[in-house]
Structure formats: structure tokens, C-alpha cells
Amino acid sequence: MSKQTAGIYVHIPFCKVKCIYCDFYSITEQEHQREHFTNMLCKEIELYSKQHQFDFNIDTIFIGGGTPSILTPFQLNKILETLNKVYKLESNCEITLEANPGEAPLIKLKSFKSSGINRLSLGFQSLQPELLKFLTRIHTRDQAIETYNNARNIGFENINIDMIFSIPNQTQKMLESDLQTIIKLAPNHISAYSLTVESGTKLNRMVKKNITIMPKDDDDLNMLLFVRKFLSTHNFTPYEISNFAAAGNECKHNIHYWKSDPYLAFGPSAHGFNGNQRWWNVRSLDEYLKRLEKNKSPINQSELTSNSMRFNEILLNGLRLKNGISVNKLKSINSKYKLELNHGLTKWRDKIILNEKSLYLTDKGIPFLDSILLDLFID
Ligand SMILES: C[S@@+](CC[C@H](N)C(=O)[O-])C[C@H]1O[C@@H](n2cnc3c(N)ncnc32)[C@H](O)[C@@H]1O
Numbered sequence: 567m568s569k570q571t572a573g574i575y576v577h578i579p580f581c582k583v584k585c586i587y588c589d590f591y592s593i594t595e596q597e598h599q600r601e602h603f604t605n606m607l608c609k610e611i612e613l614y615s616k617q618h619q620f621d622f623n624i625d626t627i628f629i630g631g632g633t634p635s636i637l638t639p640f641q642l643n644k645i646l647e648t649l650n651k652v653y654k655l656e657s658n659c660e661i662t663l664e665a666n667p668g669e670a671p672l673i674k675l676k677s678f679k680s681s682g683i684n685r686l687s688l689g690f691q692s693l694q695p696e697l698l699k700f701l702t703r704i705h706t707r708d709q710a711i712e713t714y715n716n717a718r719n720i721g722f723e724n725i726n727i728d729m730i731f732s733i734p735n736q737t738q739k740m741l742e743s744d745l746q747t748i749i750k751l752a753p754n755h756i757s758a759y760s761l762t763v764e765s766g767t768k769l770n771r772m773v774k775k776n777i778t779i780m781p782k783d784d785d786d787l788n789m790l791l792f793v794r795k796f797l798s799t800h801n802f803t804p805y806e807i808s809n810f811a812a813a814g815n816e817c818k819h820n821i822h823y824w825k826s827d828p829y830l831a832f833g834p835s836a837h838g839f840n841g842n843q844r845w846w847n848v849r850s851l852d853e854y855l856k857r858l859e860k861n862k863s864p865i866n867q868s869e870l871t872s873n874s875m876r877f878n879e880i881l882l883n884g885l886r887l888k889n890g891i892s893v894n895k896l897k898s899i900n901s902k903y904k905l906e907l908n909h910g911l912t913k914w915r916d917k918i919i920l921n922e923k924s925l926y927l928t929d930k931g932i933p934f935l936d937s938i939l940l941d942l943f944i945d
């Protein structure tokens with residue numbers, strides 16, 4: 567049997583501006599700290615590898631943020647070299663970098679490619695000027711398309727485009743027009759998530775004060791179903807509820823998350839999982855740097871996962887995948903799984919299917935996923 571593979575997530579906590587809706591850990595205007603951060607991040611990777619056994623082959627690296635494309639090619643190269651030095655990377659390792667349109671000039675893209683980045687994820691979000699303005703994005707529609715074309719022209723063969731829907735005042739027509747433009751660009755992958763109102767964000771305060779009214783749940787669901795139908799009819803497989811791939815271009819890194827596989831995580835606020843235990847790094851750049859300067863781990867918290875926690879997580883993540891969850895995986899965690907699942911399944915007959923091989927959600931089940939999960943979770 568081949569060895570189980572795992573992923574590595576690296577969090578880069580810098581952005582030019584903070585978007586009103588974003589709850590990911592990032593800070594602005596810290597250019598002077600980026601070099602020191604890179605050095606401490608590399609120290610974290612080396613320290614962790616010395617202190618913890620992680621006996622998996624690495625087949626994906628995801629450099630996310632924040633805005634990783636803000637780093638210089640030299641800084642990015644150093645991070646990749648350190649990972650390469652201490653972990654066993656598979657030769658065809660998928661290495662993704664998140665880049666913001668308008669903030670990744672051609673010359674930088676070329677250097678990123680030379681460093682080994684073989685997948686780019688571009689945060690378009692929308693192509694409508696008024697919606698980009700509402701989201702406080704600092705790029706234009708033309709810059710998004712230009713960054714995409716630059717990346718293609720210099721030979722990036724695997725490009726994802728991130729989109730957001732259910733933005734206040736966004737009509738289905740606007741979304742359709744954006745998707746029409748995007749499919750003409752022919753990306754390898756499209757992620758489309760509904761705009762969520764995260765606590766602590768400016769959007770949250772705007773909604774609470776009635777300055778902004780979010781679309782109703784039914785409208786949100788209809789937008790998701792529209793995106794799924796549109797992209798499916800244009801040859802993008804909806805392999806996950808919000809993720810769509812041209813043939814053979816599924817995101818291997820995110821599949822690790824949805825399959826509840828192990829993954830390492832580095833950088834402030836990053837969290838990792840080794841199959842039994844989860845851990846979280848401190849969510850503060852200052853604290854992160856302080857600890858590493860003293861050769862201390864930036865892990866803030868960790869917990870051992872119980873069987874029931876793992877079982878529930880496998881359901882939570884795995885039912886998002888079109889192919890669902892392998893029955894063997896469920897069995898390996900919980901031998902009573904069939905009895906417990908059957909109890910919940912009878913109620914959701916045509917919405918979730920259990921056969922000899924897998925447990926999966928049908929298209930009819932998508933609107934009911936949260937309620938189905940509540941019925942299937944175990945204590
Ligand atoms: C955290 S960002 C990092 C990448 C890059 N800085 C960008 O903005 O594209 C990753 C993705 O999460 C999305 N995202 C962040 N907060 C969100 C929210 N509240 N609702 C939906 N998508 C969100 C972003 O728009 C982006 O596509």
C-alpha cells in the first residue's frame with residue numbers, strides 16, 4: 567500500500583488593506599517586518615520538524631493569507647527552500663500561491679514560477695466595479711483579467727479564480743456576466759463562496775447597524791444553485807459544494823482538508839492536524855515573532871481529537887465532496903457507524919445515499935446539509 571500523503575499550509579499575514587468582510591488573520595502596513603517574519607517562519611518550520619515526527623510524504627503546499635504575493639521572490643524562495651530541506655516533498659507536489667489581482671506584477675509572477683510555484687489562486691471576487699468597491703477590494707476588473715493573462719502567458723498551467731456571491735445588490739445577471747467572462751478565460755479551477763458575515767469584521771458592524779442588508783437565505787441558496795448549474799453546463803465539475811474543476815484539475819490541497827487528512831501549518835493563526843491532534847498557532851504577529859526569537863514554538867493551543875470528534879469532522883468535511891466519504895474510512899473510526907447513520911438517514915432518503923462504497927449527498931441534499939449533519943453527528 568502506498569504511504570498516506572499530507573499537505574502543508576503556510577500563512578502569510580500581510581495585506582495592503584483589510585477588506586470589510588475578511589476574518590482571516592492579516593495586518594496592514596508592516597513592510598519593515600516582512601524580512602524578519604520570513605526568517606522566523608523558516609525557523610518555525612525547522613524547529614517543528616526537529617521536535618515533531620510527521621511521517622507522511624508531502625504532496626501539496628498552500629501558501630495562503632493574507633496576501634502571500636506581497637512577499638518578495640527572495641522571501642518566498644527562502645520559505646520553499648526551507649520546506650524542501652526539512653520535508654520529503656513528492657516530485658509532483660502541488661504548490662499553490664494566493665495572489666491578489668493588481669498586486670502581482672509580471673516580473674514577480676515570473677520569479678514565483680521559477681521558485682517552484684505551480685498553481686496560482688487569484689482572488690477576483692467579482693468583476694463588477696460597484697461590487698468590488700463595496701467589498702473594499704483595491705483592484706479593478708481589468709487588473710484581474712490582466713493578472714490572469716500575465717500568469718498564463720508566462721506559463722502557469724494551473725490557475726484558480728476565487729469568486730464571491732450573495733453580495734448585497736448583486737443580481738443574478740451580474741453574476742452570470744462575470745461567470746461568462748471567467749469561463750472564456752478558461753481557468754483550471756473556480757471557487758465560489760457566498761459572502762459570509764464574520765463577527766469582528768467591518769461588514770458585521772454595517773449589518774448590525776442596518777447600513778447594509780444581506781441577501782435572504784433563499785436568495786443565497788438560489789445563487790449557489792445557479793453557480794453550480796452554470797459551471798456544470800460549462801464543463802466545470804462541481805466536485806465540492808463551492809468548488810469547480812476543469813477535467814483533472816481538482817485542488818489536491820483542499821481535498822486533503824475535505825478528506826480530513828493530516829496537514830502541517832506554519833505562520834501566525836495557522837492550524838494543523840496530524841490525524842490525532844489539532845493545534846493552533848498564536849493569532850498575533852508580534853507574539854509569533856517574540857516566541858520564535860526565543861526559539862519557542864508559536865503553538866497556542868492543541869487538543870487530542872476523540873473518535874466521535876473525528877467521526878463528526880469526517881462527516882462535516884467529507885459530505886461537501888461530490889464523491890462523499892468512503893465507507894472504509896467511516897468504519898475505521900467507528901465500527902457502529904452503520905447503525906448510527908441509518909438512524910439519521912431514513913429521514914433524508916433522497917438527499918443522502920449510503921451504498922457499499924460511500925456515503926454522499928445528492929444535489930437535492932445540498933440545501934439541507936446543515937440539518938442532515940445535525941442528525942448524523944454522534945456524541
Ligand atoms: C483570505 S483570502 C486570501 C487571498 C487573497 N488575499 C484574496 O483576498 O483573494 C482567501 C479567500 O477567502 C475569501 N474570503 C474571505 N473572507 C470571506 C467571507 N467573509 N466570505 C466569503 N469569502 C471570504 C477571500 O475573498 C478569498 O477569495
Ligand code: SF4
Nearest residue numbers: 581584585588631632
Ligand atoms: S480578503 Fe484577502 S486581501 Fe482582503 S483582507 Fe482578507 S486576506 Fe487580505
